[in-house]
Amino acid sequence: MTTTLEAPQTEQPDADVASGPSWKIPILLGVVGLIAFILFGLGTPSGTHTTFVVSRGSDAIQIPSWAVPAQAFALFLTISALLLAGVSAWGVATRRKLGSWVPILFGLAIIASILVWAGAGKTATSIQVTGLLIGTVVLATPLVFGALAGMVCERSGVVNIAIEGQLLSGAFMAALVAGAVAGATGSSTVGAYAGLLAAPLAGALLGAMLALFAVRYWVDQIVVGVVLNVLAVGLTNFFFGTVMRENPDLNRAIGLPDITIPLLSDIPVVGPVFFDQNLLVYAMYALVIIFNVMLFKSRWGLRVRAVGEHPKAADTVGIKVNRTRVRNTILGGAIAGLGGAFFTVASGLAFNKEMTGGKGYIALAAMILGRWSPKGALAAAMLFGFADSLREQFGIIGTSIPSQFLAMLPYLATIFAVAGLVGHVRPPAAENIPYKK
Structure with a gap:
């Protein structure tokens, strides 16, 4: 049968x-x-x-x-x-x-x-419209990765509050590996791509720790996520003050080169915004498309959503609930770790303490605002990225608004956006509920 x-x-x-x-x-x-x-x-x-x-x-x-x-x-x-x-x-x-x-x-x-x-x-x-839109896409990039990471985890029933720590650890690992490889090969470009490949490993490690405590030992997922964020801050600060401080070559400003798509990049407004970016931005577009298809049009996506909504029913038809949750949590951590590379190799910056600046929590809000869907997460992240880009635009043209208030813009946008959704969105029914056979 x-x-x-x-x-x-x-x-x-x-x-x-x-x-x-x-x-x-x-x-x-x-x-x-x-x-x-x-x-x-x-x-x-x-x-x-x-x-x-x-x-x-x-x-x-x-x-x-x-x-x-x-x-x-x-x-x-x-x-x-x-x-x-x-x-x-x-x-x-x-x-x-x-x-x-x-x-x-x-x-x-x-x-x-x-x-x-x-x-x-x-x-x-003057108001630079194209520059404002370019800044929107670039600043939204880590938010999209973080929102996708949260979506992959929560669709399977695991709340991922540790996105902030996964972004931070990914940024650290990308900078460390990029500096080491660039020093060994003499090529900054090779180092930058090596750092981009290494960043998901750090995020996946935190994801595995979240899965271990949340799925295996049934610890409250929100508490574990907060603890992992604190752990990531402590570890990256420690290694920044020891390994990187003692070896400056391991923490250099190494950036990914932009990949310009011929003809398309010359189109006014649209070209510079979408077709003259680095590999991480193009990877963001690809992941949104892939997960949108996989989550709603594939057998894998159907099983993941079943585990997140009704794990008992999923178990009765042969789906390994806890194994699915562990795999998705590690995958989500890897995605967030890849997004963390934005802060270092994708932006051409050296690593610094707590440089993610709360972007993981904004990504979590983007996931909620996007109703746990890839397309919605992309749109919400673009909204928050626009608020951040607007802050930079104001700083360039000069306004009477104090700089402290300008720095609050992305977070105010987050608060207003999420506050308007209270009572209007429903998370996966089984999230933060351990499945005990």
Whole structure:
């Protein structure tokens, strides 16, 4: 007799039906829109202009820069945002599902108003649109790897809070191996690629430790993840202060070369953003596509999701639940370790203490915001990467916002994004629940 495993179905009560329509989103949009109207609409100096530059000098087709009247444009954008908040409120009041286009347009209007306000009256500088988008993709890269790592683990029922430590250990291992190989071969490029190959090993080691304690000894997965983060910080700080400090050649600024795709890289805006990057960025695109297909279109993905949703049912049809969890947790650690290489060899930087700066926790938020799917994780990571790139853009053009507040931008974006999802997303049903036969 052949038993067919079907996708797990978990019935969840409809929160909107049970408790009525939720006004959280319209209220949030209204408050943010009103603040933006006051600060950026009314706060933009009159009689000034903001200049946007789209093309770079190397683009095959040059798009002329354009200047807009700052205050009028900022008022138009912020009033449009308030109207969109009103549309959201109307949708809740009439119980109509408006889709995601309302918050997306609202976010674009707010971001554009901030850019107009920041560049108003700046005659020596301008808003570099292509540079802003390039920064978004680059800064989102480690977040995508971290979010994919968390997704692979949690889809099988293991909560991976240790993403931060896995990113940090991957960054350390990449720098260490890159320095050693570059010194032995005399080639920085060979060293950089060797460091890229070594980074997943460090992340996989932490993933194996997480799997050991969470799956074998049934220790609370969140507690284990936090402990592993602290362990990674301690070990990397120790080896940085001993091995790397005593051997400076093992911690050099070695970077991956950019791989330019002919013709495509010359396309304005799109070319520099997507087709003139290093190998790690291209690997990010590939992993998102691969996992999106594997998770939802393959037998492996069906088994992983079954283990994460209903491990008892998966076990009854012959799936090794704990073995699947161990393998996925190690795989997730390796993915996060590869993402950690971004901070050293992919960015051309030497390793430094705690250089990941909490990006692992932002990646965890991107995974939640992306609803445990590769495409969603990519979109959420791009949102947080844009907030980080916006901070850098503000630092270049110069604004009246204190640098301390600019540094908070990515984390504020994370808080607001995740807060808006409370009660609207459901994690895999069996996560953080040990499977005991």
